[in-house]
Amino acid sequence: MPELPEVETIRRYLAEMLPGVPIERVEHLDPRMVKHSPLNAGQITERLTGAVFSHVDRIGKFLLLRLQSDEALLLHLGMSGRLVVESHQAPLQPHTHLQLALGDRDLRLADPRRFGRIAWVAAGEEPALGLGVEPLSRRFTATVLQDLLSGRKSAIKSALLNQSLVAGLGNIYVDESLFLSRIHPSRLAGSLSLVEARALARAIRRVLELSLEHRGTSFSDYVDALGHPGDNLQYLNVYGREGKPCRRCRTPIARIVMGGRSSHFCPRCQPVAGGVQTRTDESISGKAGDEGDLSHAEI
DNA sequence: ACCACATCCTGTTAGC
DNA sequence: TGCTAACAGGATGTGG
Numbered sequence: 001m002p003e004l005p006e007v008e009t010i011r012r013y014l015a016e017m018l019p020g021v022p023i024e025r026v027e028h029l030d031p032r033m034v035k036h037s038p039l040n041a042g043q044i045t046e047r048l049t050g051a052v053f054s055h056v057d058r059i060g061k062f063l064l065l066r067l068q069s070d071e072a073l074l075l076h077l078g079m080s081g082r083l084v085v086e087s088h089q090a091p092l093q094p095h096t097h098l099q100l101a102l103g104d105r106d107l108r109l110a111d112p113r114r115f116g117r118i119a120w121v122a123a124g125e126e127p128a129l130g131l132g133v134e135p136l137s138r139r140f141t142a143t144v145l146q147d148l149l150s151g152r153k154s155a156i157k158s159a160l161l162n163q164s165l166v167a168g169l170g171n172i173y174v175d176e177s178l179f180l181s182r183i184h185p186s187r188l189a190g191s192l193s194l195v196e197a198r199a200l201a202r203a204i205r206r207v208l209e210l211s212l213e214h215r216g217t218s219f220s221d222y223v224d225a226l227g228h229p230g231d232n233l234q235y236l237n238v239y240g241r242e243g244k245p246c247r248r249c250r251t252p253i254a255r256i257v258m259g260g261r262s263s264h265f266c267p268r269c270q271p272v273a274g275g276v277q278t279r280t281d282e283s284i285s286g287k288a289g290d291e292g293d294l295s296h297a298e299i
Numbered sequence: 300a301c302c303a304c305a306t307c308c309t310g311t312t313a314g315c
Numbered sequence: 316t317g318c319t320a321a322c323a324g325g326a327t328g329t330g331g
Binding site: 001003035036061076077078079080113115116117161163170171220260261262 | 322323324325326327
């Protein structure tokens with residue numbers, strides 16, 4: 001499931017190769033993927049044909065493929081979306097919903113679950129996505145985060161998944177960030193102290209930057225724009241590790257379902273009541289191997 | 300304004 | 316072994 005690091009990894013590649021490249025033909029554009037768009041599939045096809053890419057932006061988990069006409073194609077990969085540049089001769093993946101012919105190569109979007117989205121952005125306009133602060137930007141500070149969370153009655157887990165507060169986090173990185181900052185996922189969002197908000201803000205940055213260094217987490221579907229999986233899976237501390245020993249304290253990782261979404265956490269490192277910290281990460285004798293050291297440095 | 304829940308969708312897996 | 320049902324979740328829409 002592509003979250004900020006995965007989408008940014010794709011963006012960086014596309015930003016290198018797309019500028020100046022013309023779209024010769026729109027081979028395929030599935031109308032079912034066009035959602036909340038001022039233009040429909042046929043109109044988008046018309047506008048895209050012959051257009052030339054200028055640059056590529058990311059907003060939260062959205063990609064903006066800008067055109068020299070100052071228009072843009074907005075893409076979201078949903079859960080299972082793959083956006084890949086490959087040979088025009090390469091066999092089409094099943095569930096390919098967008099195929100742009102760029103000379104000898106194609107830009108292709110395949111998305112089995114069709115949770116993704118294709119939309120048009122008119123010239124001079126910015127898409128109204130209602131997204132919150134970018135967690136890797138300078139604006140994302142402890143006080144900003146605490147302000148965003150203040151007064152909120154929902155669980156911190158739900159609040160961090162809310163894209164209108166912080167843009168780009170998904171289930172994996174929320175769980176990882178809460179683990180690193182030792183905050184229980186069901187804690188009331190508005191109840192975080194400034195100290196906790198600071199730890200959380202740092203954890204979010206760290207988790208995202210670490211994943212970015214590893215070109216994203218390939219848990220099920222994600223591949224980068226060249227079709228390669230990311231390497232970050234092995235560095236996850238809690239997501240997908242239910243029942244496995246916590247890398248910090250060996251307590252089995254727990255999983256609970258909150259609002260239909262699973263939350264992975266360590267019951268000992270992330271106590272509900274927010275217990276007093278009694279040990280530091282430095283005190284942990286790490287040893288190499290699958291169940292060895294913490295994947296992240298100390299908070 | 301905020302929140303909880305249903306909806307979309309299909310490949311994979313758990314369970315009978 | 317083979318089938319069915321549950322499960323996974325990002326964004327959006329609805330009702331409270």
